[in-house]
Amino acid sequence: MRELKILAVVIFFTAVVYWGVEPFAHSQMHPHVAPADFAFKDLGVNDKKGDATKGAETFLSAGCTGCHGISSQGMAAPMDHASASASFGVVPPDLSTAGAIYDKNFLAALIKDPTKALKVEHKFNESRPHPMIQFFGLGGDIDQEVADIVAYLQSIAPAKLDDKQVYADACQRCHDIKYDKLMSTTDKAALMTYMGTVPPDLSIMIRAKGAEYLTTFINNPQKQLVGTSMPRVGLNEKAQNQVIAYMEKVGDRKKAEREDLGYKLIGYMVLFTLLAYAWKVKIWREVH
């Protein structure tokens, strides 16, 4: 009885310390932020119904191919990575999968006003324009034209992408993930000038930040890190989950093995403890 009382005291104080230095301290240091918004409500809604065939024409007439390639449609990027890095600061994305991985609303808003959609207005302005030129329309209803382009991108996008492909299309232009031997397509010196810092290697970022933080961070970097030069990426929920799944696969490769072994180790120790208890009772019977 006395031992149980002592045990309760030890557990109580240990629990208070744990609560204080872990959940409580972290809640104070990292204030809670609103959950990820995959509808990108702040950008408004383009409710025009897009026409993919018209969109293909608009896409060409709007001059998108001046910077972007769509390799799946046989349209190569106009520049190699090195010259693109030098000209734009960052390699413009190939748009083969854009319709699948980016949110439709986000894409529409991005085409009309890149800095706003990307949330990089604190970095780019009239004296330092964003390398992506905003689309001013071809003379018709601009919202319709934008909806057509988005419909076109969606129509050519593959229905299924694996996690690594999504990561490569969404993140690899700037980030390394050297533990899986994927290096940024943009040249490091150009990135340094463009971003103000070399974007971090993401190999084990999952262990540093955790899936929960990454979910809100990728969705809107400014929410967790005000003033960061990382743009809002605009991934839809499915694609973003794929990115995080890939980061976990690379950064926490032994998770399945760890958890599987965990059950075995705990099972073994429980068995050991029970046997030890039985032995203890037998031994102490003689001396009590």
Add this chain to the structure above:
Amino acid sequence: MAEIRKATGFVDWLDQRLAVNKFIKVMMTEYWIPKNINFLWAMGVVLMVLFVILIVSGIFLLMYYKPDIKLAFDSVNYTIMQEVEYGWLWRHMHGVAASAIFLVIYIHMFTGIYYGSYKKGREIIWLTGMALFGMFSAEAFSGYMLPWGQMSYWAAQVITNLFGGIPFIGEALVVWIRGDFLVADATLTRFFMLHVLLLPLVILLLIAVHFYSLRVPHVNNQEAEVFDFDVESKKYLDGKKVESKVVPFWPVFLSKDFFVVGVALTIFFYLVCFHFDFAMDPINFEPANNMKTPAHIYPEWYFLWSYEVLRGFFFDIAGVAAMDIGLAAFGFANVIFMLLPFLDRNTDHVAPAHKRPLFFVWFWLLLIDMIVLTVYGKLPPTGNNAWVGFGATITFLVLFILLPIITKMEANCKCNNGGCK
């Protein structure tokens, strides 16, 4: 030389040369421990098991770790965590054991304080124990630097900087400790040496003295009852096992310890595989970057109380800089526990705290105050937090100033048994 006869068997052969039978008696079967104890008396063995886990896992990690600021991070996070079979297991065990061992050290230490096991003949046990605490702290600090993550670097930066506050020699001392003007490669390699060689050697030596020093005054018991171990052990050997107040270390004492160790390791492996962030700070999974200061710099949980004493004084007092007062308080906090046997002026009486009314209050106030310091040591020191930290720091200092006074009052009490019920 003793007469060597033809051995009757292997054990006898060894016994004639190494006196193994006598050795086993002295170390195990006739090493007497009081019977009136509770599971808190098993913490020593739990500590020993955790220490062995640290040594064994450390040896495995040492085979792949590279002490070079360009290689360290990847050797830990890629080679050990991903490439080497079960490398992650050794690293997680090492990291979690390093954190868990401090919890058990604190339990062990507060058990000693509560039951008065630090005085009246047991001073050396206490002193070697506190020296071990100091060495384990150095071991933890140096080990934390090795993965060369963000917190490794910034903790090294902040802590080595502290020595700069020492009058006259401070600045030179910082450079001497770092081996460079900045925390750099030379710093990493020397802390690596400390972590894997010098400090473990000192720890092993201290453990030997700690164990040896237990033999003379004997292990304390729940009531701090003094009895003749020779008489009691004779009773036990004569078969009066129930009547005797002692039990042998093997198998009786250890049978209980095995059970406690079993419980401890069950929890340990749960933490290793499922709940390790408390011991392996996520921030340290970002590589060291001297251009990017982390938003919050804090030490591991077991250093938080003394860290909070350090920063508790956040304003200058009478022209003395806050930093200097903090440093003095920090120095005080780190040696004062060492002096406990001499601060307790009730030298003639040993009793558990619940039989010493004033000391009882002192004990729980100290424990609660240290928990407050620990929690606030992690929080950003702004607004109210700073004042709570200041209050708790003052309380800590005052408690130790009061200790000689209240124990003297206890000793002078006209009531029975020096104020002990």
